[in-house]
Amino acid sequence: MNTTRIAAVMRRHWIVLRRAPHRWFEISFWPVMDVVLWGSVGAFVAQDSPDARAGAPFLLAGLVMFWTFTQAQFAISLGVNEETWTRNILNVMTTPLREFEYVVGIAMFGLLKLVLCLVTLTVTTIALFGFDLSSIGWGVIPIMALLVVNGWALAMLTVGLVLRFGQSAEILIWGLNYALLSFSGVFFPADALPDGIRPIASILPTTKAFSALHTLLAGDPLPWDTLAASLVGTVVFFAATISFATWLLGLFRRRGFVTRYS
Amino acid sequence: MDPVVVARSLTKRFRAKVAVDALDLDVARAGRVGLLGPNGAGKTTTLLMLLGVITPDAGTIDLVGHRLPRHRSRALGRVGFVAGYLPLPENLKVREALSIFAGFYGLRRPDRIIDAAIDRFGIGHLADQQSRELSSGQRTLVSIVKSTLHEPELLVLDEPTASLDPDVAGRVRQTMLDLHRESGTTLLVTSHNMREVEALCERVVILSHGRIAADGTPAEVAAAFDTDDLEAAFLEVASQSRRHGGADDLPGEHFGVHR
Numbered sequence: 001m002n003t004t005r006i007a008a009v010m011r012r013h014w015i016v017l018r019r020a021p022h023r024w025f026e027i028s029f030w031p032v033m034d035v036v037l038w039g040s041v042g043a044f045v046a047q048d049s050p051d052a053r054a055g056a057p058f059l060l061a062g063l064v065m066f067w068t069f070t071q072a073q074f075a076i077s078l079g080v081n082e083e084t085w086t087r088n089i090l091n092v093m094t095t096p097l098r099e100f101e102y103v104v105g106i107a108m109f110g111l112l113k114l115v116l117c118l119v120t121l122t123v124t125t126i127a128l129f130g131f132d133l134s135s136i137g138w139g140v141i142p143i144m145a146l147l148v149v150n151g152w153a154l155a156m157l158t159v160g161l162v163l164r165f166g167q168s169a170e171i172l173i174w175g176l177n178y179a180l181l182s183f184s185g186v187f188f189p190a191d192a193l194p195d196g197i198r199p200i201a202s203i204l205p206t207t208k209a210f211s212a213l214h215t216l217l218a219g220d221p222l223p224w225d226t227l228a229a230s231l232v233g234t235v236v237f238f239a240a241t242i243s244f245a246t247w248l249l250g251l252f253r254r255r256g257f258v259t260r261y262s
Numbered sequence: 263m264d265p266v267v268v269a270r271s272l273t274k275r276f277r278a279k280v281a282v283d284a285l286d287l288d289v290a291r292a293g294r295v296g297l298l299g300p301n302g303a304g305k306t307t308t309l310l311m312l313l314g315v316i317t318p319d320a321g322t323i324d325l326v327g328h329r330l331p332r333h334r335s336r337a338l339g340r341v342g343f344v345a346g347y348l349p350l351p352e353n354l355k356v357r358e359a360l361s362i363f364a365g366f367y368g369l370r371r372p373d374r375i376i377d378a379a380i381d382r383f384g385i386g387h388l389a390d391q392q393s394r395e396l397s398s399g400q401r402t403l404v405s406i407v408k409s410t411l412h413e414p415e416l417l418v419l420d421e422p423t424a425s426l427d428p429d430v431a432g433r434v435r436q437t438m439l440d441l442h443r444e445s446g447t448t449l450l451v452t453s454h455n456m457r458e459v460e461a462l463c464e465r466v467v468i469l470s471h472g473r474i475a476a477d478g479t480p481a482e483v484a485a486a487f488d489t490d491d492l493e494a495a496f497l498e499v500a501s502q503s504r505r506h507g508g509a510d511d512l513p514g515e516h517f518g519v520h521r
Contacts, residue, residue, distance in 0.1 A: 002368050004369070008361075008365020008366050012351070012354070015362075016353045086352045090345065091348055093313075094315060095363065253316055254316075254317045254319075259310075262345065
């Protein structure tokens with residue numbers, strides 16, 4: 001692994017971010033709008049319900065964690081797409097840069113974007129609703145770490161699909177993200193999901209991560225067994241999507257799909 | 263001298279179509295080789311296989327002494343690639359693009375190298391321009407600069423002067439020749455401009471249906487097809503290729519010069 005090459009990938013994407021105002025939307029505008037929307041919904045529901053689970057903190061904590069997952073996923077998915085959108089992929093593939101180094105570079109850059117996004121979210125949730133995620137305790141850190149890895153895993157799945165099916169598969173970057181949002185019980189316990197969906201939700205490592213978050217929000221200690229189950233699922237999900245993306249990258253090279261972008 | 267490219271029995275099929283058919287190709291170090299052929303002859307597929315971008319169905323490739331695909335990264339550290347049809351990344355100024363590609367080539371603190379390259383190729387006036395604002399000729403020139411920052415032993419150029427006016431194309435050609443003369447860089451070029459190939463290349467390999475139809479100096483290839491120049495020989499290959507649907511009946515197969 002060559003750190004100079006990885007640093008070059010990070011620098012490339014930093015310049016793109018700096019130069020394109022619309023790319024700041026995913027770090028600032030959309031998260032802030034989500035805070036306003038979901039925080040207000042939570043505050044409204046809490047007026048009639050003494051149940052803390054229905055209040056703004058419950059929704060806002062889920063929101064911050066969901067953006068953690070989303071930033072990790074988008075960093076890789078959109079990072080690779082940046083090269084296809086700008087027809088730069090052949091330029092990149094004819095340098096010594098390895099695929100693994102490229103992914104590490106955009107993932108590391110994604111962590112920087114995540115920090116910026118979390119600062120935005122924290123300031124906004126405190127300013128508008130008096131909610132500070134750090135007040136829940138250090139237990140949020142392992143949950144965040146699990147969600148970051150799950151975001152990377154979903155990104156590998158969508159990268160593989162885009163490599164295989166081209167730009168028509170790009171919609172899955174947002175589509176699968178939204179599906180996971182719906183199935184993982186971000187804002188509510190997973191047992192509130194319809195019967196037919198619950199089995200899917202039960203095997204998702206993200207569902208268990210959000211469940212652990214809900215436990216913390218209720219004032220209970222961190223449920224290590226739930227966290228461990230999420231960790232196992234995360235490892236399996238990550239390994240499976242890495243294998244899937246590697247297989248489809250091989251197919252991309254065998255079928256000569258690079259010519260789609262040149 | 264040891265060759266920088268050794269390909270053996272290189273084969274690639276796309277569904278039923280055979281794009282490259284058991285191709286054997288050597289490119290000598292410090293050589294200037296033109297890879298020619300009608301559209302669909304397999305030139306770009308061959309180049310992309312030689313660069314490790316497309317995986318062959320069969321055959322072996324040694325690129326600057328490294329076997330592909332296992333040592334692709336190491337090999338590409340000594341190879342540059344320029345394609346006339348490829349844009350530079352948007353949202354980057356020329357100097358930034360050069361800096362990033364220098365990083366991809368593993369060059370630490372490349373500022374001095376970039377300054378020297380900008381001077382050498384006379385593109386100082388472009389350094390702070392956005393890549394997307396460049397004309398086709400400027401873009402090709404910057405692409406050559408980008409691909410030679412790491413002083414490659416082999417420079418692969420896919421239609422480098424396509425869509426350039428004759429004046430700009432001439433300057434790009436001169437840049438390539440200067441690079442070859444000053445640094446001993448091996449040039450492997452595809453082009454549809456036969457005059458350009460005659461001026462640039464000491465050896466030409468004409469592909470037809472993924473096989474070598476002719477291989478030799480431009481004069482030897484022209485003579486083998488009983489024509490006056492390379493363009494007429496190329497047209498003869500294209501015509502026979504259309505008639506026969508394959509390269510089997512073509513004369514002049516494997517002259518074996520410059521091997």
